[in-house]
Amino acid sequence: MANLKQLAHSLGLSITTVSRALDGYSDVSAATRARVREAAVAAGYRPNASARRLRKQRAELVAVTLPSDPGHVGPPHFLDMLSGCAEHLAAAGLNLVIAPVPRGVSELEICQRFVDGRRVDAMLLVRTKRKDERVEYLQSRGIPFVTNGRTESLIPHPFIDGDGFAGFRAATLRFHAAGHRRIGHIAGPQEYYFAHVRRRGWQAAMEECGLAIDLCAEGAPLEQGGYLAALELLRQPSRPTALVCATDEMAIGALRALREVDGGSQISIVGHDDLPMGAFTSPPLSTMRMTGENLGATFASLLLRAIAGEPAEDLQELHAVEFVDRDSHRRPPLAA
Amino acid sequence: MANLKQLAHSLGLSITTVSRALDGYSDVSAATRARVREAAVAAGYRPNASARRLRKQRAELVAVTLPSDPGHVGPPHFLDMLSGCAEHLAAAGLNLVIAPVPRGVSELEICQRFVDGRRVDAMLLVRTKRKDERVEYLQSRGIPFVTNGRTESLIPHPFIDGDGFAGFRAATLRFHAAGHRRIGHIAGPQEYYFAHVRRRGWQAAMEECGLAIDLCAEGAPLEQGGYLAALELLRQPSRPTALVCATDEMAIGALRALREVDGGSQISIVGHDDLPMGAFTSPPLSTMRMTGENLGATFASLLLRAIAGEPAEDLQELHAVEFVDRDSHRRPPLAA
């Protein structure tokens, strides 16, 4: 409740000494230090955050911009990631603030508001686009940041990402090895890096196998988007026998399309993200996931290292993608 | 980039005048005001947030505590709500910070850290418990706050909540009217208010109909919890013919249990929350939802009014619950 001045007065000490005692400096005697600390807890003293921030010229805050378009912020377990990240940042004295992007305002403006108002020490970027104006701005400002997902920026920046290209290529090759020849792709919006690179992985595998890359439909990265895209592919004269979907949510939408058109799922399908929900769909959804423990913690740790000044090149983590085999990918290739 | 002092110097004015010009006070001439504002945008001036906060004794921040237990934070679309809330708070100059609760730390401690360190002006509480220590603490501190979900606190506090009792009672009565007699309930953890009140709604309806209330199983508010709880009910000698589930996620888990035990869903089922995913399950999940537009905005608006000093009694919103009928509730009562 009290402030430093009151605490110092009640102890008969100077503000300086109390402050330094609490911070553990060696130029205050052990006895005094103990006495001060005891009084501090007794009084329930907590330093005023604004005052410290002003003096230390650090905001002790990190912002993450969230596009307000529902579904465009990220997969459903995304909040768990943010929460884990915030937890690790908090251990370093940083709090995570949400920077929503209202409709009609650019993400860039939001970044500027936070950075130029010195409201934050660093930023977290999610759902990166191939050409991401936020990245360019933050690089020009020299503000530390980490992105979840890569970009096509020429200047390297810290990121953490899954190797979507390799994952989708492998998934496609696996379908090919299982005998599938008409392998479709349900793609996410191509301005997003993750969606683009996943499509490229599928495409590369198709070309390696000498197959046509015409079975591709794009939609919003949500159930509805996957549903509509799948319907589109199922209208083709030569239907796919297998579907590689950019996200689990899209795959779940596609599953419904298959049920409606097919009367049951005769088509193999695989998604990406390993949503918990996937284990409970019908059939249980086979999927992929980025390897590595606790994405949020890694994200936080990269950011702390970026703040500490480590060069961007040392702060780029590209994680392999692993299969989570359940049942939806096991349909025979001749079914459709 | 610059600060007030530099800006004032470059204009040949005092800091006071520049500050007041920017804030639109009437004691600076229109001409000067225009000149100052022009110079400010030219210099890209933004007031230093820490300095203003210190001086104004307001943190300009609001925190929302997030239990780090995955699945215990809230339904998947929860982040959308937070994002919408943050957006409306931002319009009032408040930013939303995430206060994760690390394992082994109580939510109370987190509240204290934020409140006593004057890091926030107000708090948002989600997933309230029947006896919620956070509520008691904040009330004792006199800090404005709003909860998403009611509590059993004796002192009234601002909240926004759906009428789970009425909703679950109505759902159960509807099953009864459709001829069901063995209506089970898949309950969430009873320390949560929402889970408790939903069970009571089911129970009240059962008693009104003169039915036994033995078909009730409790689990974590996730797919897996619903799955396990449903299996438990299906092991009973006298199986339920209809299932009222505390959340959509639990209902989706229960759907899988029905598929496994039943070989298909012969049992009616209804959930709560209206997850987008529910439209894509097999069968499409019938559910309930709190009425009202844009929960996040309402949440924010209640908080702003609480900060403005409106009494708690005027800030309690209990919204009716409406059915979202898809298909899963239409199974005939004799099926099991």
Place this chain on the structure above:
DNA sequence: ATTGATCTCCAAAACGTTTTGGTTGACTCT
């Protein structure tokens, strides 16, 4: 007894704003 270390402690400045309580000069009214 002086010098130099060493140990404790502290006054004051600084961080960048907002706000208080003025001052100055021009103008109006009697």
Place this chain on the structure above:
DNA sequence: AGAGTCAACCAAAACGTTTTGGAGATCAAT
């Protein structure tokens, strides 16, 4: 001419920390 009003500006204080640059003891060594 003097009193009063008003418009336009500003110096200084305040918010609560952290940090700089000492100051005053105490003690050991000369």
